[in-house]
Amino acid sequence: MIREAEPEDLEEVYELWLELMRYHQSHHVMFAINPRKVELQKDELLSRIRGKRSRILVFEQDGELVGMINVSMRDASEVFKLHRKGYIAETVVQDKYRGSGIGEELFGAAKKWLLDMGADHIEAQVSVQNPGAQRFWQAQGFSPSTQHIILDLREEKRK
Template sequence: MIVEADLDDLDEVYALWRELLDFHQSHHPIFRCKPGSEQVLRKELLQRLKDKDTKVFGYVQQDEWQGLVMANLKQAAPGFLFSKKGYIAETFIKAPCRGKGIGNELVEAAKNWLTDKGADHIELQVSVKNNTAIRFWEKQGFTPTTQHMMLDVSSKAKNS
């Protein structure tokens, strides 16, 4: 069953979010967390749960959180054809629960909420090393628009 997460669900949302982050650790350093960052990451999730333009949906069966999706609405400059951006952020289904349609239901809930809030398009980012996720999003109707790139200019990278 799809539920809208609230502040009382912080522990469950955090646990799934950490699984997602841990899953992506090997994809690129951008996905890595600093040691001892749990409190800061929990605070970030708490802010998202409080934000009126963000919604976290969970898939819950028998009190077990099996998946989640985070959706956000952002206003771009009104001069653009697409100026009310719906954004699907973190999306994750526990490994034993994959392939059962949970992702489809979560994405549908996010799309419905975003369009009800006035989104005229929906964007997302997906790891270029996550071929399964890329295929999933293509089946949902998403197509590539840009290539997200990153350059590490931190002092660690310069000294390497």
């Protein structure tokens, strides 16, 4: 069953988010978690749960949250034809449930919510080190438009 996350789901939502970050930590340092900032991340997730222009949708099975998708509306400049941006962030399905259609169902619910909010397109970021996720999003109709690149400046600051 797909539903909107509630504040009382915060701990389970955080655990799903943490599972996703742990998986991606081997992809790039940007996914490394500061263990002293757990409450800060929980506050961020709670603001997304309570937000007027954001939702965290969860897939619940047998009383357990086994997947989630984080979705929001972000307006861009009206100079662009596509300026009512729907944005999909953290999307995760527990490993043992992958391939069962939960991801597609979560995306379908997120897409409907974004359409209802007036989105004219949807954007998402996918790790270049995660070919499974790239295939998943392409199967949902997404195509690459830009490449998100990062330069870690921590070493520069130490010089």
